[in-house]
Amino acid sequence: MASSLKIVLRKKKNNDGTYPLALRVTVNRKTTYIYLGHNLKESDWDAVNQKVKKSYPNAVRLNHFILQKKTEISDNLLTVKSQTKEVVLSTVRKTMAPTTEASFFEQATLFIDNMHKAGKYNRVKTDQTRINHFRDFLKGKDIPFSEITVPLLNRYQAFLKGSRGISERTIVNHLLIIRTIYNQAIKGGLVDNKAYPFGKGKIAIKFPESVKIGLSxxxxxxxxxxxxxxxxxxxxxxxxxxxxxxxxxxxxxxxxxxxxxxxxxxxxxxxxxxxxxxxxxxxxxxxxxxxxxxxxxxxxxxxxxxxxxxxxxxxxxxxxxxxxxxxxxxxxxxxxxxxxxxxxxxxxxxxxxxxxxxxxxxxxxxxxxxxxxxxxxxxxxxxxxxxxxxxxxxxxxxxxxxxx
Missing domain, CATH: 1.10.443.10 (Intergrase catalytic core)
Incomplete structure (x- = not known):
């Protein structure tokens, strides 16, 4: 069984200008991709050496993650080779699929894509801006859903109010898009709802009353x-x-x-x-x-x-x-x-x-x-x-x- 592994950026650009990071597995001239839950700009990726450039925030940590996953999947591939005489690519993919938790911004990209396909221009425009604000707060790094905690969201609200000067009502809209994407991941079976940070005694979504003024x-x-x-x-x-x-x-x-x-x-x-x-x-x-x-x-x-x-x-x-x-x-x-x-x-x-x-x-x-x-x-x-x-x-x- 001839096989090879390579870390690549898939060439399907996300709405925010990034590309999904994936491990390309080739078996007997047939290829499949295993997504690693991170998205990068082309300018932050060293395709020759298959690693993140120093220009990317937390580059050292992400490169370590990439190496770890490549090693893990390489070991799995060797195991499949030793146990199976005839290897089917779908079996390889199922066996080697990484067990890493789904990332927030990967799911956010899917959410925006669905809004775009549904023709919801205003939702795409406003929700993408709110997602970008969350990314800015995290200094550009992706985050697994389990790390979206009540203390983190409290700090995020303070960031929006202090650094961005955003109103209370708009802050609620920013929290709402995070909750929506979180719920999407739960419904898709990608996330355990035990760490869900919204609801009674946690982060409550409640819109402040607004003043409506009409003409006489x-x-x-x-x-x-x-x-x-x-x-x-x-x-x-x-x-x-x-x-x-x-x-x-x-x-x-x-x-x-x-x-x-x-x-x-x-x-x-x-x-x-x-x-x-x-x-x-x-x-x-x-x-x-x-x-x-x-x-x-x-x-x-x-x-x-x-x-x-x-x-x-x-x-x-x-x-x-x-x-x-x-x-x-x-x-x-x-x-x-x-x-x-x-x-x-x-x-x-x-x-x-x-x-x-x-x-x-x-x-x-x-x-x-x-x-x-x-x-x-x-x-x-x-x-x-x-x-x-x-x-x-x-x-x-x-x-x-x-x-x-």
Whole structure:
């Protein structure tokens, strides 16, 4: 049985620019790879000598690990040779597979790849940044899941707050991605959950409450009546914002996907992209006046608004989400100018249209109807969201004590 062993970087690049480190086993001119749970940049790898360069953090420790694994697998290969007359490559791989624990960043790469394949552009972008922050905290080295402990995560939170200046809510998002990847490894049978660092008495994932501020009816009226004739794009951004508001703060990603065929019998039919809940609403006269401004535009992909008309394939979810992300940034920048011209000091963004509807609706609409308008899956979500805008009881209680 002719055989050889060589440590190599596989040529399938990860999203972070690194390559998986693997041991290449060749038996009778057939090859298999055994991954070692580490990822490196090409600039940190000495392919001739099969070792990590000194430029890599903890190079000495990783080189020792590589040598140890190569020796271990070489010994296993000799054992297989002595015990088996005819060697099948799959048997060799099963026999020699290393027993090292799965590494966090190897699983993180798989997680990001799955998000990419699912077309979740925003998740890929934000989660990769959070994963990179964890890597920076660890000074570039990989880590087995068993070493992700409560004390380590407490130090990581302090690092994010002190060195990065990250808010409490964003810190929770950073912990959440670690927990998600940890759970992925547990479900895949790669990690024992005995050392799981999350849950009661450990690291608890709890989002701090955020302040949601919407515009008043008077401020909406100012925006509606503002003369923006000298700038077509500011006028367009105002149209998109108002259109969203007129349909109970429908998300901008859904607005930009809307098609002429969604308009039937004076109603707008659409399924919300976030949870796929479908429904229809009567088109308000104010919204109809906005739609009519786009009837003479290019009828590409049946889209009402122009932002996604540059795409040839609306089924390419990843590129659609990427284009929406770029469009939202541009629209929000235009809304800054709209707010300035309207003398509105509150933040004016596409998402604020949803808060504005919540603020103005207040206690005027039954919560069950608001759930339907918001397309929430649970009425509890609606109650929690609307609580941000119902202040009358608290205001009356305060006035009862201090007087008017």
């Amino acid at each position: 009816p008077e401020e909406v009226k100012i925006i509606e009546e503002l003369d923006l004739s000298e700038n077509d794009y500011f006028h367009h951004a105002r149209n998109i914002w108002l259109f969203s508001f007129y349909f109970a703060g429908v998300r901008i990603s859904d607005v930009l996907r809307m098609k002429w065929s969604d308009l039937q019998n004076d109603r707008l039919y659409y399924a919300m992209g976030k949870n796929l809940k479908a429904g229809s609403l009567k088109v308000p006269e104010k919204a109809l006046r906005i739609i009519n401004q786009y009837r003479m535009d290019e009828k590409k992909n049946d889209l009402i608004f122009p932002e996604l008309k540059v795409l040839n394939d609306l089924n390419d979810t990843y590129n659609v989400q990427r284009k929406i992300s770029y469009a939202v940034k541009r629209l929000n920048k235009a809304l800054l100018h709209v707010a300035k011209q309207a003398n509105i000091t509150k933040p004016l963004t596409m998402h604020i249209s949803r808060h504005t509807f919540g603020n103005i609706s207040g206690e005027k609409i039954p919560v069950q109807m608001l759930q339907k308008l918001y397309r929430h899956s649970s009425v509890i979500t609606t109650i929690g969201y609307q609580a941000n805008f119902i202040n009358k009881t608290a205001d009356d209680a305060l006035e009862a004590v201090i007087g008017s």
